[in-house]
Structure formats: C-alpha cells, structure tokens
Amino acid sequence: MQPENLAYALTQVVHNFGAAALIGASVFWLWPAPRRDHARTFAWAILAAWSAQIASGILFGLTSLYYYGETPDLSAVAMTALVIKVCSAAAGFLLGAWFLARGRDWSLGDVKRVFQTQFALAGLALTGAAFLRWFS
Numbered sequence: 399m400q401p402e403n404l405a406y407a408l409t410q411v412v413h414n415f416g417a418a419a420l421i422g423a424s425v426f427w428l429w430p431a432p433r434r435d436h437a438r439t440f441a442w443a444i445l446a447a448w449s450a451q452i453a454s455g456i457l458f459g460l461t462s463l464y465y466y467g468e469t470p471d472l473s474a475v476a477m478t479a480l481v482i483k484v485c486s487a488a489a490g491f492l493l494g495a496w497f498l499a500r501g502r503d504w505s506l507g508d509v510k511r512v513f514q515t516q517f518a519l520a521g522l523a524l525t526g527a528a529f530l531r532w533f534s
C-alpha cells in the first residue's frame with residue numbers, strides 16, 4: 399500500500415462526507431417545510447461541513463506538496479473549477495457564520511433564503527468538482 403494513496407483516500411472520505419452533509423443539511427431544513435426552531439442546529443452543521451471542505455481541500459494540496467514536491471499542473475478549465483469551488487466554500491462559510499452571529503431575529507423568509515443560498519453554493523461547488531476531476 400502506498401502511503402500517499404492512503405492519505406488521498408482518507409482526505410477524500412472527509413471531503414465526500416462534507417459534500418453530502420452540505421446538501422443533506424440544507425435540503426432537510428428546507429424540505430418538506432422550513433422550521434424556525436431547528437435552523438441554528440442545521441446552520442452549525444452546514445458551517446462545520448464548509449470547514450471540513452476547506453480543510454480537506456487544503457489537505458489535498460499539502461499531500462501533493464509533501465509526496466511530490468508540487469501541486470498538480472491544472473488546465474485552465476480545472477483551475478477555473480477550483481477557483482469556483484474555493485469561492486463557493488468561502489461564501490458559504492461566511493454566510494453561515496453571519497447567520498449564526500446575527501440571524502436570531504431574521505424572518506423565516508430571510509432564513510429560508512440563507513438555506514437556499516447554501517444549497518446553491520454547495521451545488522455549484524459539486525459541479526466544479528466534476529470539472530476539476532475530469533479536466534485535471
């Protein structure tokens with residue numbers, strides 16, 4: 399067993415479950431009907447998932463640096479996809495932190511828009527992941 403493959407695989411486990419948690423937490427709060435009472439619990443789960451994505455994304459790069467002394471040489475499409483993923487993760491993390499810090503009195507409609515945006519950002523990052531994977 400090659401240690402770098404194990405490092406990539408374990409990082410990917412965190413990354414995959416983080417992606418599933420982002421979609422799952424936003425959908426389960428929004429569907430079948432948004433409820434004010436559990437919003438913060440789900441928002442914390444989403445914030446934790448964005449943190450996991452950012453940390454594991456960075457770990458992918460660090461693993462490449464450690465084992466190969468460089469990060470992968472990305473095509474223009476793959477680099478664009480990576481930038482889209484990083485921007486989605488940064489925006490999702492900041493939105494989640496903002497809602498948790500300031501959103502206690504926001505209307506249900508506003509909270510709904512926060513979760514819809516989180517879902518859209520997660521979808522955008524997942525779409526970027528497919529292009530990053532196949533254009534690398």
Ligand code: HEM
Nearest residue numbers: 417451452455456458483484487520523524527530531534
């Ligand atoms: C700072 C943010 C992120 C960074 C730096 C990052 C980086 C990476 C890297 C380097 C890979 C491996 C690419 C390859 O196999 O060629 C990867 C794979 C992946 N990422 Fe991310 N990622 C980030 C955020 C996200 C987010 C927010 C999601 C989903 C919501 C996501 C979903 C995925 C998925 C599903 C894969 C596997 C793709 C596949 O192999 O088919 N990533 N990511």
